[in-house]
Amino acid sequence: MAQKYKKKNPAFVFGLIVLLVCFLYTLFANSIPQIEFHPPERVNITPDMSQRDLVRTGKMILNEKGKCLLCHTIGGGGLRAPDLVGIGERAETRKKGYSSEDYLFESLYYPSKYVVEGYVPSMPIVNKPPINLADEEIVAVVSFLQSLDGKVTVKPTTKPNFEKIGKKQEGDGSENR
Amino acid sequence: MEVKTGEKRTIRIFNPFFISGFLLVFIYLVLKFGIHPPIPSSLIAMYMGIIIFAIILYISSSESIFQEFLHPINLFLTLDRLKVPRTVIGIFIPLILGFWSYQMALPKYEPPAGLRTIHPAPPDEISVKDEKIVLSKANNPFRGDEVEKYKKEGWEIYFSRCMPCHGDNLNGNGHWAKRINPIPINFRDPGTIAMMPESFIFWRVAKGGMGLPDEGAPWDSAMPVWEHDLSAEEIWKVVLFIYEETGFQPKKWQ
Amino acid sequence: MVDYVTIWGISSRDISWVFAQLHLNLAAFVIAVPTFALIVEIIGFKTGDERYDNLAKDFARLITISLSLTSILGAIFLFVIIVLYPKFFSYFSQIFGGTMVFYAMLFFGEFIAAYLYYYGWDRLKNKKLLHIFIGFFLNSFGIAIMFVANAWVTFMMMPSGVKETGELYSLWEAINNPGWWPLNVHRLIANLAFGGAIVAAYAASNFLSAENEKEREYYDWMGYVGNFIAVSALIPLPFAGYWFGLEIYKYDQQMGITLMGGVLSWLWILQAIIIGVIFLGINYYLWIGMERIEGAERYRKYVPALLLVMTICFIIWFTPHSLVASLEEARKIGATLHPILSVLGIMTAKNTVVNIMILSTFLSFIIYRRSGKIPITSWARLGNFIFFSIIAVVAGYIIFLGIRGYFVETTVRINYSMYQVLAVLFVFIVCTPLDVAIYRKSNVIGSIKWGHMPPRSQYMLIVIAVSFTWLMGLMGFARSSSRLNWHVYKIMEDTSHSAFVPSLGYAAKIVSLITIIFFIMIGVIFFLTKMLEHRQEEKFKFIKE
Numbered sequence: 001m002a003q004k005y006k007k008k009n010p011a012f013v014f015g016l017i018v019l020l021v022c023f024l025y026t027l028f029a030n031s032i033p034q035i036e037f038h039p040p041e042r043v044n045i046t047p048d049m050s051q052r053d054l055v056r057t058g059k060m061i062l063n064e065k066g067k068c069l070l071c072h073t074i075g076g077g078g079l080r081a082p083d084l085v086g087i088g089e090r091a092e093t094r095k096k097g098y099s100s101e102d103y104l105f106e107s108l109y110y111p112s113k114y115v116v117e118g119y120v121p122s123m124p125i126v127n128k129p130p131i132n133l134a135d136e137e138i139v140a141v142v143s144f145l146q147s148l149d150g151k152v153t154v155k156p157t158t159k160p161n162f163e164k165i166g167k168k169q170e171g172d173g174s175e176n177r
Numbered sequence: 178m179e180v181k182t183g184e185k186r187t188i189r190i191f192n193p194f195f196i197s198g199f200l201l202v203f204i205y206l207v208l209k210f211g212i213h214p215p216i217p218s219s220l221i222a223m224y225m226g227i228i229i230f231a232i233i234l235y236i237s238s239s240e241s242i243f244q245e246f247l248h249p250i251n252l253f254l255t256l257d258r259l260k261v262p263r264t265v266i267g268i269f270i271p272l273i274l275g276f277w278s279y280q281m282a283l284p285k286y287e288p289p290a291g292l293r294t295i296h297p298a299p300p301d302e303i304s305v306k307d308e309k310i311v312l313s314k315a316n317n318p319f320r321g322d323e324v325e326k327y328k329k330e331g332w333e334i335y336f337s338r339c340m341p342c343h344g345d346n347l348n349g350n351g352h353w354a355k356r357i358n359p360i361p362i363n364f365r366d367p368g369t370i371a372m373m374p375e376s377f378i379f380w381r382v383a384k385g386g387m388g389l390p391d392e393g394a395p396w397d398s399a400m401p402v403w404e405h406d407l408s409a410e411e412i413w414k415v416v417l418f419i420y421e422e423t424g425f426q427p428k429k430w431q
Numbered sequence: 432m433v434d435y436v437t438i439w440g441i442s443s444r445d446i447s448w449v450f451a452q453l454h455l456n457l458a459a460f461v462i463a464v465p466t467f468a469l470i471v472e473i474i475g476f477k478t479g480d481e482r483y484d485n486l487a488k489d490f491a492r493l494i495t496i497s498l499s500l501t502s503i504l505g506a507i508f509l510f511v512i513i514v515l516y517p518k519f520f521s522y523f524s525q526i527f528g529g530t531m532v533f534y535a536m537l538f539f540g541e542f543i544a545a546y547l548y549y550y551g552w553d554r555l556k557n558k559k560l561l562h563i564f565i566g567f568f569l570n571s572f573g574i575a576i577m578f579v580a581n582a583w584v585t586f587m588m589m590p591s592g593v594k595e596t597g598e599l600y601s602l603w604e605a606i607n608n609p610g611w612w613p614l615n616v617h618r619l620i621a622n623l624a625f626g627g628a629i630v631a632a633y634a635a636s637n638f639l640s641a642e643n644e645k646e647r648e649y650y651d652w653m654g655y656v657g658n659f660i661a662v663s664a665l666i667p668l669p670f671a672g673y674w675f676g677l678e679i680y681k682y683d684q685q686m687g688i689t690l691m692g693g694v695l696s697w698l699w700i701l702q703a704i705i706i707g708v709i710f711l712g713i714n715y716y717l718w719i720g721m722e723r724i725e726g727a728e729r730y731r732k733y734v735p736a737l738l739l740v741m742t743i744c745f746i747i748w749f750t751p752h753s754l755v756a757s758l759e760e761a762r763k764i765g766a767t768l769h770p771i772l773s774v775l776g777i778m779t780a781k782n783t784v785v786n787i788m789i790l791s792t793f794l795s796f797i798i799y800r801r802s803g804k805i806p807i808t809s810w811a812r813l814g815n816f817i818f819f820s821i822i823a824v825v826a827g828y829i830i831f832l833g834i835r836g837y838f839v840e841t842t843v844r845i846n847y848s849m850y851q852v853l854a855v856l857f858v859f860i861v862c863t864p865l866d867v868a869i870y871r872k873s874n875v876i877g878s879i880k881w882g883h884m885p886p887r888s889q890y891m892l893i894v895i896a897v898s899f900t901w902l903m904g905l906m907g908f909a910r911s912s913s914r915l916n917w918h919v920y921k922i923m924e925d926t927s928h929s930a931f932v933p934s935l936g937y938a939a940k941i942v943s944l945i946t947i948i949f950f951i952m953i954g955v956i957f958f959l960t961k962m963l964e965h966r967q968e969e970k971f972k973f974i975k976e
Contacts, residue, residue, distance in 0.1 A: 009640060010635075010639035013890065013893075014632075014639075014893060014950070015954075017897060018897050018947060019947070021898060022946050025898075026939040026940055026942075026943045028701060029935045029936050029938070029939030033697060034934035034936050034937075036694075036932060036933060036934045037694040039915070039916035039925070070688050124685055128921075129921035129924075130685065130915070130917065
């Protein structure tokens with residue numbers, strides 16, 4: 001039963017299917033929220049900044065460049081990492097002999113030194129890549145954290161007390177940036 | 178394709194063409210009106226896309242079903258006495274598609290659906306009638322031995338002030354709720370007051386929608402500011418009533 | 432020296448993106464096809480069925496041309512990187528310069544082996560073992576090439592063996608970084624799936640242009656084999672991907688979160704849709720294939736049930752956790768998350784349905800296999816009872832774990848997904864031999880009438896191939912984007928204009944462009960292969976005899 005077939009060129013159908021499938025996927029991809037990630041810009045912190053501006057800058061870093069809210073929450077339970085509501089107040093008394101400033105600096109430079117009960121140490125060191133915050137940016141973050149129910153004690157010119165919280169590590173990201 | 182002479186011209190009522198059409202309409206109606214709260218239309222569109230895809234796959238996976246499915250279409254396209262409806266549909270389909278494209282291309286003035294923080298961080302302290310209240314430390318002064326008495330007082334305030342919107346059953350379904358945008362909070366939903374400390378609710382009642390920080394979108398709330406009409410004590414009593422009536426325990430500040 | 436060069440104002444990133452992905456697609460094809468050729472050749476050698484030998488040769492015919500095209504694209508890609516990213520390339524060659532030379536040598540070997548393999552086919556007809564040995568070499572070269580390139584790619588994601596300043600202290604550690612082996616395995620399997628799908632599309636296009644019954648028969652069969660390879664490789668693929676993801680999380684949690692929950696989270700919804708389409712398409716092809724087997728009508732009644740299960744699974748599989756609502760709709764939903772969607776949108780539901788989908792595909796395949804046969808083994812009834820009991824129990828177990836997953840803590844739930852996977856693997860390992868044993872003695876009531884397929888089945892093969900290609904492009908985007916604004920994560924920052932991660936919509940356009948160009952190239956390869964074929968008129972000699 002050797003049937004005769006008309007010779008057909010499948011290129012047209014083939015091309016049509018390729019275009020149609022690509023079109024449908026692209027259509028869907030364009031119908032959902034379009035999020036772009038932009039590399040963080042260097043935040044400008046000047047020594048004569050007012051406290052209010054410093055806190056604001058800190059909040060901005062927390063939201064964007066620091067990517068803190070990937071894990072932390074501010075009011076909302078703290079699924080991956082501790083909730084930061086009222087951290088300013090808690091920081092004042094959390095670690096014996098540590099001022100709020102010392103405690104917060106330690107938590108940022110050496111996140112695994114003191115781990116809140118119920119969580120595992122998983123926070124990256126923020127002055128190293130990929131977060132790579134500069135020292136003055138960390139000061140801004142600390143000022144914002146203190147502003148959450150606590151008293152803001154840091155100024156733009158504050159230097160962390162490295163003798164207390166541990167020697168600052170050599171060869172960190174802040175130098176080869 | 179043409180209908181050969183002698184081919185059957187009648188169509189069974191259970192033809193796959195009609196069944197699938199009926200099925201699609203039925204599923205669409207269920208998705209659109211059968212689920213509460215409603216699913217976003219973009220998601221319904223995606224669901225319908227998948228279902229249409231699945232139905233096409235089913236119909237075309239068997240030659241006999243496929244031919245039966247095509248049968249009414251073939252008849253419709255070829256029978257002489259259906260010339261009029263055929264022409265009408267032939268004119269209307271491009272028109273509908275054109276109108277649809279026009280609608281899609283029209284510029285819209287709707288604000289983008291921004292992400293709204295449902296439970297924004299409250300300020301550290303607020304002042305109500307010149308009295309400073311530190312929210313993270315404030316506790317309900319009426320929690321004690323006489324809870325029942327204060328709950329009754331809170332009940333009276335609730336029904337005179339809050340009930341029209343939040344409903345007599347505390348489920349956000351009051352008389353005015355339907356006309357408020359966004360709808361009032363349902364206190365019986367475990368995702369609302371049960372997740373928050375009492376002083377958070379106190380803050381929300383006292384300062385209302387206008388008192389929300391930027392990320393909470395104060396322009397998107399119809400909650401009145403109650404601090405002008407109610408004293409701090411009265412607000413605490415209402416808060417007590419809401420928790421006691423729903424049976425939820427307030428969270429503690431972490 | 433400048434850090435970045437832009438030509439004609441076109442984004443350097445987009446240029447290198449397109450060339451890298453095209454090179455990758457072709458390379459995957461070129462590595463997969465020799466593998467099939469060798470396997471099919473060995474089957475043919477063992478069984479003595481000449482049909483297999485011809486199929487293997489048909490595969491091998493595709494190798495030489497695609498290999499040339501791949502190396503041309505690779506060279507262009509290298510050129511693009513050197514010209515457009517001079518600073519990056521100089522750093523990269525400091526670290527991997529040695530391996531680059533090795534890579535070029537491997538390519539040389541690959542070329543020689545490929546030519547020997549294809550052109551020696553007829554000459555070594557009587558020395559089949561030697562020929563298979565050459566095929567083995569060809570495959571080793573191909574896989575080695577891929578492993579070397581994988582080391583470069585994973586080094587950029589998870590640099591090891593270098594100091595924080597970027598100086599190299601151990602080349603081996605740089606190569607053997609945490610992502611290397613997972614990616615090696617993942618790509619090896621994915622290449623097979625992808626290559627199978629492309630070969631099936633090649634067969635489909637030949638089927639559609641077939642001039643006689645014999646050709647139809649042959650290409651129908653070839654499409655079936657290609658599709659079968661694609662399915663077999665697709666099923667373990669998610670597990671390899673899971674391993675890769677796990678290593679990413681272990682290396683840098685932030686990178687893992689960015690990939691799964693951050694900027695790229697919507698990408699996985701799109702991925703879910705494509706995988707759903709592929710799964711449904713594969714099942715459809717099997718169901719429609721049952722039409723050409725006499726006796727398959729008995730199983731026809733199960734198709735609607737399977738389709739229903741798969742559709743429900745598909746819908747749950749892609750339901751997003753957070754949703755796109757217009758302002759009006761968001762207000763109607765109120766302040767909290769949508770109760771139904773937040774239930775369907777989480778991981779435990781998705782793990783469950785994907786495993787059920789895999790099981791359904793397995794069942795589709797089983798009924799396809801059984802279509803034309805009736806077992807006459809004495810214990811067939813009992814065997815079947817055990818067979819379907821196992822599947823029912825496992826399906827029940829998977830659903831049970833899925834529902835329980837809502838009520839337990841995260842740490843426990845992660846293990847559940849592992850149990851579900853193991854349960855499905857258990858079905859494969861136990862039920863496949865059982866099925867073979869039951870049907871060891873059977874009456875054949877209808878053989879497969881190859882060639883009796885409607886064209887739409889072949890269209891579906893093409894849809895599957897395009898979906899695979901598109902998915903590969905999308906996953907390439909995901910892997911590259913997980914580095915965010917780093918050339919080499921944490922070591923070398925991308926400071927160019929296009930350091931940002933583009934939106935999914937934009938990426939989809941580029942991926943579509945790549946897919947279209949790729950299929951044009953595949954068209955060229957198919958066309959040239961046909962030209963080659965015409966010079967070898969003896970092709971269908973075995974059928975005429």
